[in-house]
Amino acid sequence: MNSRTPGWWAYVSLLTVSALMAAPLVWLVLTSLKAPEQLASEPLSWWPRPFRWQNYHDAVNAIPFFRYLANTLLLCLGNVTGTLISCSVVAYAFARLRWPGRDVLFAVLIATLLLPWQVTMVPRFLVIRELGLYDSLGALIVPKFLGEAFYIFLLRQFFLTVPQSLIDAARLDGCSELGILFRVMLPLCRPALLTVGLLEFVATWNDYGGPLMYLNDPDRFPxxxxxxxxxxxxxxxxxxxxAAAVLFTLPIVMLFALLQRAFLDGIATTGLKG
Incomplete structure (x- = not known):
């Protein structure tokens, strides 16, 4: 009996913490379905009386929601694609290729993680403007094809777990380094790729500073x-x-719910557990 008590207490504790974490989201959804009169007269009540689905229709029509959504999805697609391509190539070079100055350059790359975004804000803006990308979605997509230090580190950690014998066997078969990357390494690191893709998708979806800095035309706003x-x-x-907040949050929640197993597997296999 005593041996089972800690297990039950663990379940109770987890359920309690989960309920506390979910309460704001539940309140957000239920309150978004209330009529303005109920919000004014009963601000602390939870249950809508009646359910007013018209709130979502009004929220969507109040702004060009679907145009903003299309811009956001385009940004997410471009940024996720650029991040996966650039970071996987660089991570493979740091993990499995030997070349002079590799470790020093990797240390410099990791050191850039300590720099806040505001430090590189002005130089990056000047570069984007000189390239003629200002006030276009390309200003937010093109830099992603140049790599991100954190994602490079994340993928490198995973590549180091792949047995060296597989790489040596591919080289003996005459496979090039790019062939090893795309035919051997990437198929084996799908959880890590999904993790990087999901993190970049969420970062792009929530990005406010980038569009504020590089975009001027309202038709391009995310x-x-x-x-x-x-x-x-x-x-x-x-x-x-x-209602608008629910519409903005819902895709992220659904995406994580669909990919949570792959996301957790990717975090575990890269050695970043806790």
């Missing part, structure tokens, strides 16, 4: 910037604000 504009123009309509 959802994150559009949501901020929505908040500014509808600050007194709480039901519409919460």
């Amino acid at each position: 959802l994150a910037y559009g949501l901020e504009q929505f908040i500014s123009s509808h600050s007194s309509e709480l039901n519409l604000l919460l």
Whole structure:
């Protein structure tokens, strides 16, 4: 009996913490379905009376939601593609190729993780402007094809777990280094690739500073910037604000729910557990 007690307490503790974490999200969804009159008269009540689905229709029509959504999806597709291509190539070079200065350059790469985004903000803006990419989605997509230090480190850790014998066998068969990368390494590191892709997707979806800095045309704004504009123009309509917040959050929650097993496997196999 005593041996089972810690297990039950663990379940109770997990359920309690989960309920506390889920409570704000549940409140967000339920409140987004309330009528303005109920929000004014019963601000602390949880259950909508009645359910007002019209809030979502009004929130979508209040801004060019689907145009912002298309821009966001295009950015996510370009950034995830660029990140996976560039970071996997660089990570393979750091993990499995021997060349002069490799370890020193990798240390410099890791040191860049200590730099806040604001330090490189002005130089990056000047480069983007000189390339003629200002006020275009390319200003946010092209830099992703140049690699990200954290994702390079993440993939390198996974590549180091692949047995060297597989790489040596591929080389004996006459496979080039790029062939080893695309035919041997990448098929074996799908959990890590999914992890990197999911992290970059979420980062792009939530990015507000990049569009604010590089975009000027409202037709190119993503959802994150559009949501901020929505908040500014509808600050007194709480039901519409919460409906827009649910629409903005729902795709991320669904994506994580679908890929959570691969995401957790990727984190575990890269050696970043805790």
